[in-house]
Amino acid sequence: MVLADLGRKLNAALSSLNRAPVVDDKVLDILLKEVCAALLESDVNVKLVASLRQKVKAKVKASLESGADKGKDVNRKNIVQKAIFDELVQLVDPGVEPYKPKKGQSNVIMAVGLQGNGKTTTCTKLAVYYQRRGFKSCIVCADTFRAGAFDQTRQSATKAKVAYFGSYTETDPVSIAAQGVSKFKKERFDVIIVDTSGRHKQESELFEEMVQIGEAVKPNMTVMILDASIGQAAEAQSRAFKDSADFGAIIVTKMDGHAKGGGAISAVAVTKTPIIFLGVGEHLHDLEKFSPQPFISKLLGLGDVQGLMEHMQDIATQNPDKQKEMAKKLEEGKLSIRDWREQIQNVMNMGPISKIASMIPGLPQELLQGSDEEGSQRMKRMIYITDSMTASELDSDGSPFMETARGSGTSVREVEELLCQYRMMANMAKQAGGKNGWLQAAQKMQ
Numbered sequence: 001m002v003l004a005d006l007g008r009k010l011n012a013a014l015s016s017l018n019r020a021p022v023v024d025d026k027v028l029d030i031l032l033k034e035v036c037a038a039l040l041e042s043d044v045n046v047k048l049v050a051s052l053r054q055k056v057k058a059k060v061k062a063s064l065e066s067g068a069d070k071g072k073d074v075n076r077k078n079i080v081q082k083a084i085f086d087e088l089v090q091l092v093d094p095g096v097e098p099y100k101p102k103k104g105q106s107n108v109i110m111a112v113g114l115q116g117n118g119k120t121t122t123c124t125k126l127a128v129y130y131q132r133r134g135f136k137s138c139i140v141c142a143d144t145f146r147a148g149a150f151d152q153t154r155q156s157a158t159k160a161k162v163a164y165f166g167s168y169t170e171t172d173p174v175s176i177a178a179q180g181v182s183k184f185k186k187e188r189f190d191v192i193i194v195d196t197s198g199r200h201k202q203e204s205e206l207f208e209e210m211v212q213i214g215e216a217v218k219p220n221m222t223v224m225i226l227d228a229s230i231g232q233a234a235e236a237q238s239r240a241f242k243d244s245a246d247f248g249a250i251i252v253t254k255m256d257g258h259a260k261g262g263g264a265i266s267a268v269a270v271t272k273t274p275i276i277f278l279g280v281g282e283h284l285h286d287l288e289k290f291s292p293q294p295f296i297s298k299l300l301g302l303g304d305v306q307g308l309m310e311h312m313q314d315i316a317t318q319n320p321d322k323q324k325e326m327a328k329k330l331e332e333g334k335l336s337i338r339d340w341r342e343q344i345q346n347v348m349n350m351g352p353i354s355k356i357a358s359m360i361p362g363l364p365q366e367l368l369q370g371s372d373e374e375g376s377q378r379m380k381r382m383i384y385i386t387d388s389m390t391a392s393e394l395d396s397d398g399s400p401f402m403e404t405a406r407g408s409g410t411s412v413r414e415v416e417e418l419l420c421q422y423r424m425m426a427n428m429a430k431q432a433g434g435k436n437g438w439l440q441a442a443q444k445m446q
């Protein structure tokens with residue numbers, strides 16, 4: 001999971017609140033101190049952190065003065081937790097909706113950014129992302145500055161089975177971009193991604209070129225690709241780009257392994273530009289959709305039911321009827337072990353387990369620990385357990401199953417874990433919307 005360290009620290013702070021017998025100013029101060037320290041360590045700007053602290057305090061004070069806690073500590077805890085949740089969302093929310101590509105028309109997306117930020121890699125990831133969702137996607141390589149850029153596009157696009165356009169001989173990036181976009185528009189591609197040149201630093205030449213390509217291909221959305229490792233310096237970089245080539249959205253790359261990512265995300269939010277994706281690894285599928293609330297929800301270990309549903313819908317393209325039936329069961333909370341097993345199998349086909357698992361509310365941290373391979377092994381083991389079940393047990397809610405599973409050669413602990421996972425999934429409908437216990441409770445009170 002991205003920013004796992006920050007997530008752990010925030011979780012630890014919130015759990016200490018849960019353990020506190022009474023919630024008074026002292027407890028709130030300690031909690032806020034821990035939350036703020038965690039944010040600062042993730043390179044969030046000190047002014048933003050100070051403002052978060054103030055806003056949480058003001059919100060809690062106002063709620064308590066209005067008597068929303070009804071004199072109970074448990075309500076007070078919910079109020080504090082919700083105030084922190086909401087302010088964390090605010091911290092990463094630019095309050096602007098990004099452009100959404102539409103099917104049946106050509107959507108031109110132009111990618112800009114400094115060299116090495118992951119632009120070319122991200123262009124292929126984006127093409128794959130949209131292709132998997134039924135958009136006919138392609139890439140135009142208009143990077144004539146970097147030697148080998150077209151080769152890189154050719155190789156990754158071929159691997160991803162995405163159409164591409166570029167030239168070994170043409171040196172004018174504007175001309176290549178125009179040719180490529182016009183060709184793919186004629187061929188009725190839905191998503192046309194134009195990869196532009198980068199430079200080592202912000203130079204007038206780079207900005208000039210971006211403007212010219214933009215004028216030639218008239219993008220529906222210009223996306224800036226930004227490296228998470230620069231932390232809060234992201235604000236200055238995105239402002240510099242924005243002044244020259246106005247862009248509509250940002251993708252923050254290399255979120256895997258960069259503790260400073262929190263700084264980058266919050267700095268971008270200050271510039272009022274929506275982040276649409278996070279790059280979370282070097283592979284083609286290492287691209288996560290970004291939305292402020294689900295992001296904070298996942299960070300705090302509350303899952304992302306909405307994201308999970310979207311993921312499920314993606315695989316539904318392969319078998320829409322079956323998935324519709326499953327969605328209905330999920331909504332009604334009528335999920336048998338058999339359905340659950342099918343979902344787990346689907347999940348395993350969807351990509352790295354850690355990404356999917358972090359969307360499931362309340363999933364034990366153990367499942368997310370270790371490598372993706374270890375996570376897959378754990379999931380497989382659960383499937384093996386269900387293999388030893390009878391048809392009626394599979395269609396049940398798991399209660400009659402404990403005894404039979406004891407004979408499956410797996411430990412009782414694993415069986416219990418399986419049932420716990422299943423029940424969590426079966427409860428998902430009740431938590432639909434990505435909200436969890438205390439959040440819902442606090443929302444009801446307001």
Ligand code: GDP
Pocket residue numbers: 113114115116117118119120121122198253254255256278279280281282286
């Ligand atoms: P460009 O110069 O901006 O086009 O950058 P590239 O796409 O060539 O990427 C530069 C390096 O960053 C390559 O080694 C990529 O594999 C790597 N990279 C890109 N995105 C990510 C990411 O999200 N995570 C990690 N870990 N590496 C990335």
